[in-house]
Amino acid sequence: MLVLALRSVRQRPGRFLATLLSAFLGAAIVMAFNSLHDTAGAPGVDAVSSETLRTAAGVVGGYGTLLVFFAVASALTVNVRQRAAELELLRCSGATPGQLKRMVVGEAVAVALVGTAAAVLPAVLGGRLLVELFQDTGQVARSVDHSFGAVALSSGVGVTLVASAGAALLAVRRVTRGRRTVRRRPVFAWAALAAGAVAASSTFAFSATDEMLMAFPAQGAILLSVGFALMAPKLLTGVLGRLALGGASGWLAVRNLRRRAGELSGILMALILFTAVSTATLTMQAVESDEVAASGTVKSVAAKNLETLNYTVVGIIVVFVCVMLVNSLYAATTYRGREFGQQRLAGATPGQVLGVVGVEGLVLTVVGLLFGTAAALAGIVPFTVVRSDAVLPGQLVGVWVAVAAVGAAATVGTSLFTARRVLRTPAVRAVGATA
Amino acid sequence: MVRNRARHDPRTEPAAEALRLVKVTKSYGAAENAVTALDGVTLGLARGTFTAVMGPSGSGKSTLLQCAAGLERPDAGIVRVDGTELTGAGETDLTKFRRGRVGFVFQQYNLLETLTVAQNTVLPLKLAGRRVDRRRATEILTAVGLGDRLGHRPDQLSGGQRQRVAIARALVAEPRVIFADEPTGALDTRSARDVLALLREAVRAHGRTVVMVTHDPVAASWADSVLFLADGRLAGRMDAPTADTVAERLAHLGDDAPVGV
Numbered sequence A: 001m002l003v004l005a006l007r008s009v010r011q012r013p014g015r016f017l018a019t020l021l022s023a024f025l026g027a028a029i030v031m032a033f034n035s036l037h038d039t040a041g042a043p044g045v046d047a048v049s050s051e052t053l054r055t056a057a058g059v060v061g062g063y064g065t066l067l068v069f070f071a072v073a074s075a076l077t078v079n080v081r082q083r084a085a086e087l088e089l090l091r092c093s094g095a096t097p098g099q100l101k102r103m104v105v106g107e108a109v110a111v112a113l114v115g116t117a118a119a120v121l122p123a124v125l126g127g128r129l130l131v132e133l134f135q136d137t138g139q140v141a142r143s144v145d146h147s148f149g150a151v152a153l154s155s156g157v158g159v160t161l162v163a164s165a166g167a168a169l170l171a172v173r174r175v176t177r178g179r180r181t182v183r184r185r186p187v188f189a190w191a192a193l194a195a196g197a198v199a200a201s202s203t204f205a206f207s208a209t210d211e212m213l214m215a216f217p218a219q220g221a222i223l224l225s226v227g228f229a230l231m232a233p234k235l236l237t238g239v240l241g242r243l244a245l246g247g248a249s250g251w252l253a254v255r256n257l258r259r260r261a262g263e264l265s266g267i268l269m270a271l272i273l274f275t276a277v278s279t280a281t282l283t284m285q286a287v288e289s290d291e292v293a294a295s296g297t298v299k300s301v302a303a304k305n306l307e308t309l310n311y312t313v314v315g316i317i318v319v320f321v322c323v324m325l326v327n328s329l330y331a332a333t334t335y336r337g338r339e340f341g342q343q344r345l346a347g348a349t350p351g352q353v354l355g356v357v358g359v360e361g362l363v364l365t366v367v368g369l370l371f372g373t374a375a376a377l378a379g380i381v382p383f384t385v386v387r388s389d390a391v392l393p394g395q396l397v398g399v400w401v402a403v404a405a406v407g408a409a410a411t412v413g414t415s416l417f418t419a420r421r422v423l424r425t426p427a428v429r430a431v432g433a434t435a
Numbered sequence B: 001m002v003r004n005r006a007r008h009d010p011r012t013e014p015a016a017e018a019l020r021l022v023k024v025t026k027s028y029g030a031a032e033n034a035v036t037a038l039d040g041v042t043l044g045l046a047r048g049t050f051t052a053v054m055g056p057s058g059s060g061k062s063t064l065l066q067c068a069a070g071l072e073r074p075d076a077g078i079v080r081v082d083g084t085e086l087t088g089a090g091e092t093d094l095t096k097f098r099r100g101r102v103g104f105v106f107q108q109y110n111l112l113e114t115l116t117v118a119q120n121t122v123l124p125l126k127l128a129g130r131r132v133d134r135r136r137a138t139e140i141l142t143a144v145g146l147g148d149r150l151g152h153r154p155d156q157l158s159g160g161q162r163q164r165v166a167i168a169r170a171l172v173a174e175p176r177v178i179f180a181d182e183p184t185g186a187l188d189t190r191s192a193r194d195v196l197a198l199l200r201e202a203v204r205a206h207g208r209t210v211v212m213v214t215h216d217p218v219a220a221s222w223a224d225s226v227l228f229l230a231d232g233r234l235a236g237r238m239d240a241p242t243a244d245t246v247a248e249r250l251a252h253l254g255d256d257a258p259v260g261v
């Protein structure tokens, strides 16, 4: 089976590009930040520098691990689902579920190893850049040298491998268990929502100048968005139940989305998390910076650390979510060549097919933005009420427009671009190819 | 551009000749290992006729139908459907032209998995922005024996049932020319007879033109005439076919055809 796995990776390297890219990016980020642990652990590093380095490594490393798992899982799920037919064929030709599992997990591990190996050099450079960044802002002493050691390497390899193998196992189990979808327990979603609400409202227990002030609304917004994200399939079905769009394209789009709500929830999840985390963090950081500037005081090292971390985390999340959205939308849309061919043979012009794809992307974006923004506001409003005297900060509009633009461009842009490419194949062949 | 569009608006009278192919050639693949699927096929079919196309597997029957319907572009030659020349038109123009006048039942079923039987059947009308007559759609679906399956999805149907939905879909748009690629290939004898009766009724009662690919001499005997294809070339024609004469002819097909390509 491992031989089969390796052969299948070699035969169709393109299909594993998404997984490879996720593993590469994930390993690079995890290793770059964890190398700060190595740096802090080197002899002769002073306490303040060490503290800064360890906080950054801890916070971003934690986030990074979560994101790697999420990204690799989504890429692998798409990959395995696309190959459902191939796996089914193997099963019918006598492959046991265990053999299939070993094959898919073997592939995932092979791809993860390649991705991690390729990520070492970028991670070394990235880690060096981070240390320099902290030195420029005076958060880390000039005398500290970046070092890339055991912690960085083991965490990078460990996280990526575990994430890949785990995600592959889950994905293949879903396929070999038949079409029944695994019922997600609503308990987690409700727990996340409740915890988010508590965190956001505990903001009011702090005073305007408290150092910890931003932590609670930020956690609240993130937890709420996780809750919404877990409910994504239900939210989408709920919205679609009330949605009636005119025109043949709109009619088809709504029906497609209703049927594919389960598949698309991964994309919706990414959109909700992306919107909530980036809107909340960027807006609160902007409010904080403006308040500090207005009061005329100088930022402490801790405040600066927090700012750097906030921007880094948002940056990483934005890059990751965009890569993930583009990855999974590209793969999912490429896979729809046959369906597009069927629409064209039923009398849809290429323009109408693109119309369907565009409307689908737009509906997804709007729903994602809606719930993401709701989660973000739940954190932002308590924060601004306590920190300044306003309810809605003026900085919100600019941040939100930028976030919405990136989300919409990634979602609608990728779908349309891919669909246009797919439409180049004549309809009869698109339909016949996988028949 | 699709030429003579104004003159052959769907509301105008159908042309006397439903289909004309002149020296149509089509090959697949790159130069050195190219396969010639159609090799200079010339034929004409009058309006209101029911024609069967027969020939060995790989002889180019599906390709012939796809070229005739404007779904594949011939390498050379002229295709004229209902008096309008299709050669050289873009996909959007061809699609709009087909909507009103060409129906196609494919070898694969080509139903959208996300739509129910009823929705699949009226999809071409919706896409064309035409009025959807649900009663008529239900009537036709009942006629093909699917009156009690309207809300089912394609993956809940058997192969033969899916094939019948595809036929209903082709009939509902009331096209002038219907191309059917092995429409009875997956059906039992009785359902096949029902489908053939529907196709013949479309010709007799509504003046449509039907071109049907089949491997079954019995199915071919329902047609007014049979065209035989071998190695991408026309290898004969038989009027008023019966199952026996067709089977006899098929057995000797290729005896006098040129060998090789």
Ligand SMILES: Nc1ncnc2c1ncn2[C@@H]1O[C@H](COP(=O)(O)OP(=O)(O)OP(=O)(O)O)[C@@H](O)[C@H]1O
Residues within 6 Å of the ligand: A429, B028, B029, B035, B036, B037, B055, B056, B057, B058, B059, B060, B061, B062, B063, B064
């Ligand atoms: N998309 C394609 N790419 C390459 N070759 C093709 C393609 N479609 C058809 N061919 C080739 O063209 C020839 C004619 O194919 P076609 O599908 O028209 O045969 P057919 O008469 O319909 O056969 P069957 O009875 O098996 O359906 C065959 O040799 C086939 O291999």
Ligand SMILES: [Mg+2]
Residues within 6 Å of the ligand: B061, B062, B063, B107, B181
């Ligand atoms: Mg064929």
